Amino acid sequence: MASISFDSIVTKVERFVMLVSYMTLILIVSLETLRRMVTGEQFGWGPDVSMYAFVWLAWFAMSANLRSGKQLSFMTFREMMPKKVRKAFEILDYCIWLIVGLVVFVTSVEVVMNDFQLGRHIFGTNIPMAAASLAVPAGWFFAMIRILQNMYRIVRSPGYGEEKDKNLIVS
DSSP states (O other): OOOOOHHHHHHHHHHHHHHHHHHHHHHHHHHHHHHHHHHSOOOTTHHHHHHHHHHHHHHHHHHHHHHHTOSSOOHHHHTTSOHHHHHHHHHHHHHHHHHHHHHHHHHHHHHHHHHHHHTOBOTTSSOBHHHHHTHHHHHHHHHHHHHHHHHHHHHHOTTTTTOSOTTOOOO
16 A cells, blocks of 8 residues: 655645636636627626635645745855855745745634624625635645745755755655
C-alpha cells in the first residue's frame, strides 16, 4: 500500500479547489456570454458567482505557487549573495509572509463570521456569502502551511541554496 504524505494531501486539496473554481468560472462566463449573445439577457448572479470562483482560484493558486517556490521574489539579486546570507533573507521573507498571513487570516475570519451571522447571500442565489468569503482564510491557511514547509526545508537543509531544483518540499 502506498503511503500518503501530508504534502500530497495538501497538494490534492489545492488542485481540487483550483480545478472546481476554474471550471465554475469558465462555465459561467462562457455560458453567460452565449446567453447574452442569443437572448440579450444575462442572469444577475453570473458575474458575482464567477468573481467569487476567481477569488477561490487566486488564493489557492498562491498556496500552490508557494509550494513550488514560484512566488514573487528577487532571486536574480539573491543568487549573487553568499549562501548563508541568501538563506537568512529567505527565512526573513517567510517570516514576513507569516506575519502578513496571520493578519489577513484573522481579519478575514471575522468577515466570514460576520457574513454568517448576518445571513447574507450572493446576489440572486441561495449561496451564503460566508462560503464566498471563506476563500481568503482558507487560501491563507494553506499558504501558511506551505510557508512553514519551505522554512523547515531551508533550516533543515545544510546544503540549501546549492540545488537548482526549487520544487523540493518536506513531506
